[in-house]
Amino acid sequence: MAGQRGSVPEQEETALTYILVTGGAGYIGSHACKALKAAGYTPVTYDNLSTGWQDAVKFGPFEQGDLRDRERLDAVFAQYQPAAVMHFAALSQVGEAMSEPGRYWANNVGGSLTLIEAAVAAGCLDFVFSSTCATYGEHDNVVLDENTPQHPLNAYGASKRAVEDILRDFGASHGLRSVIFRYFNVAGADPEAAVGEFHHPETHLVPLVLDAIDGKRDALTIFGTDYDTADGTCVRDYVHVCDLVDAHVLGLRWLTDGKGSEVFNLGTGTGFSVREVMDKAGEVTGRAVPHVTGPRRAGDCTKLVSGSVRAATVLGWEATRSNLETMIADAWRWHKVGAYER
Numbered sequence: 470m471a472g473q474r475g476s477v478p479e480q481e482e483t484a485l486t487y488i489l490v491t492g493g494a495g496y497i498g499s500h501a502c503k504a505l506k507a508a509g510y511t512p513v514t515y516d517n518l519s520t521g522w523q524d525a526v527k528f529g530p531f532e533q534g535d536l537r538d539r540e541r542l543d544a545v546f547a548q549y550q551p552a553a554v555m556h557f558a559a560l561s562q563v564g565e566a567m568s569e570p571g572r573y574w575a576n577n578v579g580g581s582l583t584l585i586e587a588a589v590a591a592g593c594l595d596f597v598f599s600s601t602c603a604t605y606g607e608h609d610n611v612v613l614d615e616n617t618p619q620h621p622l623n624a625y626g627a628s629k630r631a632v633e634d635i636l637r638d639f640g641a642s643h644g645l646r647s648v649i650f651r652y653f654n655v656a657g658a659d660p661e662a663a664v665g666e667f668h669h670p671e672t673h674l675v676p677l678v679l680d681a682i683d684g685k686r687d688a689l690t691i692f693g694t695d696y697d698t699a700d701g702t703c704v705r706d707y708v709h710v711c712d713l714v715d716a717h718v719l720g721l722r723w724l725t726d727g728k729g730s731e732v733f734n735l736g737t738g739t740g741f742s743v744r745e746v747m748d749k750a751g752e753v754t755g756r757a758v759p760h761v762t763g764p765r766r767a768g769d770c771t772k773l774v775s776g777s778v779r780a781a782t783v784l785g786w787e788a789t790r791s792n793l794e795t796m797i798a799d800a801w802r803w804h805k806v807g808a809y810e811r
């Protein structure tokens with residue numbers, strides 16, 4: 470593959486613009502690699518495969534390594550001299566963060582700090598960071614925009630907020646420029662099904678609903694039916710993974726054009742309840758969703774919906790696939806054909 474170290478002539482290789490993509494073997498990172506390749510960059514995946522899949526690395530070189538391994542990071546920065554970093558690698562399960570917060574602080578904060586220090590030491594000063602709306606926490610009837618106070622309810626959100634702070638400090642002291650994206654709920658898959666969502670174990674609503682429809686699990690458990698929402702189930706703002714990674718390419722260009730550090734929410738501004746997602750999945754697949762109701766899941770907020778259009782107005786981001794039907798249809802297509810080796 471063009472861009473594979475050692476497989477292309479030296480002259481051609483120097484013309485490549487490498488982007489270091491941590492977590493490039495994961496769900497969002499692998500879609501980002503595809504988008505980067507399509508935009509003319511060569512993504513270099515840096516991933517320890519703790520939750521990612523080597524089969525998902527299809528669009529550029531793969532370097533196996535851990536975020537906390539400074540020597541390995543230094544060697545990778547020296548080898549590729551990337552123009553920028555896109556940092557996706559993280560532990561990202563709210564439930565797990567509630568029971569094992571230490572792993573979240575060590576990996577997400579400690580690991581990110583090591584990566585940021587390595588990037589600065591290598592003179593790679595453009596940094597795109599995957600943050601989360603979980604940094605906001607519970608805000609009743611408040612429009613969540615980039616200025617909303619961040620009071621995370623769990624160690625996952627807290628770890629991401631801490632990395633945002635590190636990026637700001639390194640911006641002030643070392644000239645690091647960052648674009649921070651606070652994601653709402655990412656769903657869907659590459660429409661060509663080259664890559665898709667595949668977690669083990671799976672904890673996310675859309676793939677679990679599809680598993681239940683397909684008989685891969687007995688039933689979906691609805692976590693809580695007594696929330697203060699129209700139907701009693703939690704409301705989330707779902708954004709298509711392809712739209713999400715398009716925003717990252719725009720964020721990268723923003724930085725490489727020499728513009729300053731920014732924070733953007735990535736959501737559509739429309740919320741759907743768990744029941745609405747189930748109903749839409751039933752419609753798209755033509756099958757009923759076997760389900761049972763259960764208690765609330767610790768760490769869940771009632772409602773998380775973006776109230777900002779900054780990514781559209783400032784970056785020119787346009788979400789073209791982020792309607793619920795398309796997200797579920799794309800996820801369903803991937804569900805039927807896609808899987809990675811375990």
Ligand code: UFG
Binds near residue numbers: 603672692693
């Ligand atoms: N849900 C169920 N049953 C399940 C799984 C999920 O009812 O079996 C519900 C959850 O309670 C929640 C909604 O479906 O209300 C969405 O849950 P997900 O686990 O798919 O997503 P989360 O909202 O918990 O988490 C996602 C990302 C996190 C991010 C968070 C911000 O996975 O990385 O959004 O809230 F931090």
